[in-house]
Amino acid sequence: MDGDSPSESLNEQPCQDASELGEQEEPAALSEGIWPSSEAGKRECIRRTSTIGSCSSSGDDPSTLDMSKIPAQLQIPYEHLQIQGFLGRGQFGEVRKADIVSTDYLTKPKKEEVAVKVLKDTASAKDSSDFIKEVQNMIELESKQRCLYIIKLRGVSKNPSGKLMLVTELAPLGALDKYLPKNTEILRTPQLLDFCMQICKGMRYLENQSLLHKDLAARNILVMREDLVKISDFGLSRLQDYYKLQDSSKVPIKWYALESLLKQRFTTKSDVWSFGVTMWEIFSYGQHKPYSEIESQELPRFLEDGKRLSCPQQCPPKVYDVMYNCWLKDATKRPSFFLLETTYLETLQEEYNSS
Numbered sequence: 001m002d003g004d005s006p007s008e009s010l011n012e013q014p015c016q017d018a019s020e021l022g023e024q025e026e027p028a029a030l031s032e033g034i035w036p037s038s039e040a041g042k043r044e045c046i047r048r049t050s051t052i053g054s055c056s057s058s059g060d061d062p063s064t065l066d067m068s069k070i071p072a073q074l075q076i077p078y079e080h081l082q083i084q085g086f087l088g089r090g091q092f093g094e095v096r097k098a099d100i101v102s103t104d105y106l107t108k109p110k111k112e113e114v115a116v117k118v119l120k121d122t123a124s125a126k127d128s129s130d131f132i133k134e135v136q137n138m139i140e141l142e143s144k145q146r147c148l149y150i151i152k153l154r155g156v157s158k159n160p161s162g163k164l165m166l167v168t169e170l171a172p173l174g175a176l177d178k179y180l181p182k183n184t185e186i187l188r189t190p191q192l193l194d195f196c197m198q199i200c201k202g203m204r205y206l207e208n209q210s211l212l213h214k215d216l217a218a219r220n221i222l223v224m225r226e227d228l229v230k231i232s233d234f235g236l237s238r239l240q241d242y243y244k245l246q247d248s249s250k251v252p253i254k255w256y257a258l259e260s261l262l263k264q265r266f267t268t269k270s271d272v273w274s275f276g277v278t279m280w281e282i283f284s285y286g287q288h289k290p291y292s293e294i295e296s297q298e299l300p301r302f303l304e305d306g307k308r309l310s311c312p313q314q315c316p317p318k319v320y321d322v323m324y325n326c327w328l329k330d331a332t333k334r335p336s337f338f339l340l341e342t343t344y345l346e347t348l349q350e351e352y353n354s355s
Contacts, residue, residue: 015147015205048277065132065164067156070139076100076155076167083116088175093131095116097170100154114154117166124156135166137204137211137234144209151222151232152221165325171222171230179223180286189316192282195221195229197345202231203275204337209266216274217333218281253296254289258303259331275340276326281317283323318348 067075082099089095100112119131138153146152152169159165173179176195180187199221206213213220213234220233257273259265277290291310294302308327311320322344328334335344 009039015149036070051334065156067158068339070156071143074139074142074153074155076157078157078159078165081116081157081165081167082111087115087192089120093119093127099168100167112154113170115168115170116157117168118159118163129163131166134234135164138168140168141209141211141234143349146229147202147205149198149230150205151230152197168232169224171224171232173223173225175219176221176223176229176284177218177281180218180282184285184287187285187321190349191227193319193349193352194343195282196279197341197349198273199231199278200337200341200345201219203271204278204341206231207271207337212266213271213274214251215255216271216278217252218278218286221278254291255301255325258300258329259329261300261303267331268337269334272334272337272340273324275337276310276323277325279319279326280309280312280315284312285314288312316352318351 080100080102082101084097085101087095087097095115095117098114098116100114102110102112117131119128123131135156138259139151139156141147142153151171154167154169155166157165199216203213203216211234213231215233216231221229222232223229252274253261255274255277257270260270260273281288282292291299291302306329308324311317322335322340325335325344326340
């Protein structure tokens with residue numbers, strides 16, 4: 001039950017293996033999530049990242065997006081959007097349900113349900129920059145072979161006041177952190193493992209596209225149907241930048257790896273740590289927040305002392321072992337997403353699907 005349903009869009013394929021995508025070496029600075037200081041290093045970062053986004057130090061305004069560089073098929077006229085009910089609110093934006101209404105002279109109007117994210121009126125320049133990054137990352141991913149487990153970009157629009165709007169496919173069942181506690185009676189270990197496997201496949205795809213997520217959590221996993229989840233929210237993504245932890249309310253501290261907390265270092269292995277926390281949320285049925293009894297400022301010392309999240313009450317010990325391996329202090333000893341998918345989770349699925 002990986003969600004590889006033929007009812008999905010024919011243009012949307014399960015995530016490709018690294019062997020199909022081709023292994024790519026990246027500059028050491030990129031693998032550490034740090035923007036290099038040398039001009040050669042900067043040029044290499046620019047070569048490997050979005051052609052639409054602003055990632056150079058040439059003085060480009062990071063809070064604007066060049067609409068002329070967005071593919072025509074992704075530009076949605078505002079008058080084609082019928083904005084409807086409120087779906088949710090994030091750090092710097094709100095999400096509303098909407099319909100895309102398209103007509104021509106030969107057919108009746110067609111409606112497509114979508115989700116529309118727009119910046120709050122109170123958004124700061126930093127918030128705007130992060131939102132632009134999310135749009136850029138989704139456009140870049142849309143230009144490649146799409147992955148079934150990544151939320152699909154439907155397009156970009158601007159409202160009459162000039163505010164940028166990100167339009168994505170609608171997740172009918174909402175965010176995973178809200179879905180889990182509402183469905184504790186029907187969700188069992190095999191289904192929860194399926195969710196973990198799909199998220200892992202999506203993260204492996206992002207890794208192969210040279211993207212870190214940096215905000216992987218159950219709140220950023222959307223439930224399309226009972227057997228399919230997708231990764232969303234790419235506002236913190238991009239391999240070549242990192243966040244300084246100066247304001248704990250602005251970054252997902254309790255999902256961060258120890259090295260991210262102490263050294264502001266982000267690699268694919270710090271995403272693996274966040275994946276472990278997301279697994280913990282899933283097997284806690286969304287009923288508990290990670291480290292709820294620990295203040296954010298106390299978390300680095302807690303983790304440095306070798307302490308970790310305890311095993312959720314209904315979580316099988318073998319599943320908890322996988323989570324724990326994601327939280328090893330030495331990042332190089334944590335499993336890769338490839339290993340998590342093809343060995344750890346696959347073995348668990350075989351065991352629990354046959355029992």
